[in-house]
Amino acid sequence: MRLEIQCEDRIGMVHEILDLFTSHQIDMRLVEIDSKQRCIYCGFLDIPFSLLQRLLAEIRRLDSVEDVKTVMFTPFEREHNALYTLLETLPDGVISVDLKGYITMVTELAAEDLNVPVADLLHKPLQQFIKGISFSKDVWANPKVGMSKRIRIRNKTLLLEMKPILVSDDDGLENPAGTVIYLKSELRLNRQAASLKQAPDAENHLELYFQSAVRQSQTMKRTLTEAKAFAEVAMPLLVQGEVGTGKRDFIEALFQYWHKRQADQDAQLVIRHARDLTCDDIAALDTQSGWFVITDIEYLQESVQVSLSNWLTRQPIVATSFDASVRLISLSSLSRKQLSDGVTLNKSLYFSLATLQLAMPSLRERKEDIEGLVQQIIMAQSERYRLPVPTVSKGALTKLALYDWPGNLKELQNICLQALLAVKGKEWAADDLVLPETCTLTGLTLINESLDVTVKHWEAELLKQLYPNFPSTRRLAKAVGMSHSAIANKLKEYGISTKLPD
Numbered sequence: 001m002r003l004e005i006q007c008e009d010r011i012g013m014v015h016e017i018l019d020l021f022t023s024h025q026i027d028m029r030l031v032e033i034d035s036k037q038r039c040i041y042c043g044f045l046d047i048p049f050s051l052l053q054r055l056l057a058e059i060r061r062l063d064s065v066e067d068v069k070t071v072m073f074t075p076f077e078r079e080h081n082a083l084y085t086l087l088e089t090l091p092d093g094v095i096s097v098d099l100k101g102y103i104t105m106v107t108e109l110a111a112e113d114l115n116v117p118v119a120d121l122l123h124k125p126l127q128q129f130i131k132g133i134s135f136s137k138d139v140w141a142n143p144k145v146g147m148s149k150r151i152r153i154r155n156k157t158l159l160l161e162m163k164p165i166l167v168s169d170d171d172g173l174e175n176p177a178g179t180v181i182y183l184k185s186e187l188r189l190n191r192q193a194a195s196l197k198q199a200p201d202a203e204n205h206l207e208l209y210f211q212s213a214v215r216q217s218q219t220m221k222r223t224l225t226e227a228k229a230f231a232e233v234a235m236p237l238l239v240q241g242e243v244g245t246g247k248r249d250f251i252e253a254l255f256q257y258w259h260k261r262q263a264d265q266d267a268q269l270v271i272r273h274a275r276d277l278t279c280d281d282i283a284a285l286d287t288q289s290g291w292f293v294i295t296d297i298e299y300l301q302e303s304v305q306v307s308l309s310n311w312l313t314r315q316p317i318v319a320t321s322f323d324a325s326v327r328l329i330s331l332s333s334l335s336r337k338q339l340s341d342g343v344t345l346n347k348s349l350y351f352s353l354a355t356l357q358l359a360m361p362s363l364r365e366r367k368e369d370i371e372g373l374v375q376q377i378i379m380a381q382s383e384r385y386r387l388p389v390p391t392v393s394k395g396a397l398t399k400l401a402l403y404d405w406p407g408n409l410k411e412l413q414n415i416c417l418q419a420l421l422a423v424k425g426k427e428w429a430a431d432d433l434v435l436p437e438t439c440t441l442t443g444l445t446l447i448n449e450s451l452d453v454t455v456k457h458w459e460a461e462l463l464k465q466l467y468p469n470f471p472s473t474r475r476l477a478k479a480v481g482m483s484h485s486a487i488a489n490k491l492k493e494y495g496i497s498t499k500l501p502d
């Protein structure tokens with residue numbers, strides 16, 4: 001329990017307040033004085049309500065007391081917790097030690113680096129947990145300047161950056177009060193540098209937002225080419241693709257690509273779900289500037305469809321991105337046939353919305369992009385959850401390439417996250433990736449009572465399935481970890497057609 005006592009600053013005030021607590025046999029745990037706000041804060045264990053009422057009344061009767069009330073925390077407690085929360089958000093661990101080298105504060109990430117729980121670190125000498133390096137008493141007692149030391153814990157190299165804690169006295173002289181230690185990991189530094197290097201490009205360039213590794217497939221290359229061509233035109237655009245293909249992320253990247261080239265830097269990207277739109281929202285489009293994106297367009301109410309169709313009719317037939325104030329973008333997971341059947345959407349509205357159409361390919365059509373997507377996903381997830389970036393075996397990538405991915409990118413993200421959290425400290429193998437059961441190559445029986453014939457039959461079936469996903473002998477060889485000539489011979493032996501040139 002905490003009390004805030006508003007009072008005048010006079011000699012003996014704190015003593016009188018403490019006497020009241022003593023008379024009621026209340027064990028004081030905290031006393032804090034804020035001279036600027038003219039407040040005294042007292043902390044103690046919870047007491048019965050009747051006793052609290054008597055105590056508050058007696059405090060109010062003290063000379064110079066203006067008010068007293070219960071509070072949840074003191075200013076120092078709030079500042080302390082705010083600082084600790086800030087430290088926990090840092091990308092590396094932080095430890096604070098006193099002048100004797102005893103740990104007074106430690107973040108979760110630092111405790112993880114030392115492989116010791118936070119509770120077991122507090123009030124213990126830091127040197128007890130860092131072997132092979134000696135800290136003299138002078139380092140803690142007189143930390144005049146910062147210093148750096150390299151250490152190795154659990155086969156991981158860490159850099160200790162040490163800075164003194166200095167506290168000014170009444171004369172303005174700075175006195176040492178301890179040391180703050182920042183634990184930097186080479187792996188985390190590399191990951192942060194990679195993220196910072198990618199971030200500015202991702203904001204401005206569509207090609208770099210979708211890095212080359214995630215646009216190896218012809219379908220994704222075609223989509224990017226069309227998207228760039230459509231970006232400069234103000235006509236309505238319909239983006240269609242299965243659930244989980246990343247339509248919204250794609251539009252956000254396309255908007256950044258377009259926005260960089262515009263004179264109107266105030267243009268905004270507004271994204272709304274069709275179910276939430278009203279006729280008033282459609283009427284307000286005339287006052288907006290930028291891109292107005294409607295997700296799941298098939299959920300538009302009939303009255304809103306009419307309003308939107310009328311608004312589109314009033315727009316100029318020919319316009320550039322500089323002429324129009326707002327551009328309409330529609331997203332849908334339904335097929336074009338479903339959207340144009342006249343039942344889901346008014347036919348006139350559909351053909352107005354679909355002046356330009358962009359198809360987001362499913363993951364089944366982007367099998368060549370899977371390896372790059374996996375690397376991109378686990379890089380982002382490792383950064384978010386502060387985990388080492390794992391390596392992925394050829395077998396695991398092959399398993400991912402053979403799967404049909406009904407959930408597309410979203411399902412791939414889920415699979416990667418599950419493996420990242422469950423499999424630590426080793427390369428991902430095929431068995432580490434938990435995929436739904438499939439019937440691919442199941443039910444094989446011994447052929448002609450020969451294991452060799454059966455294995456070759458299985459190998460032929462597997463290569464037939466893999467080749468469309470890696471449509472050249474060089475790409476297929478790289479995917480399965482074999483030489484180009486060996487794969488070429490096997491394709492020839494099994495009579496597998498290679499229509500695309502190397």
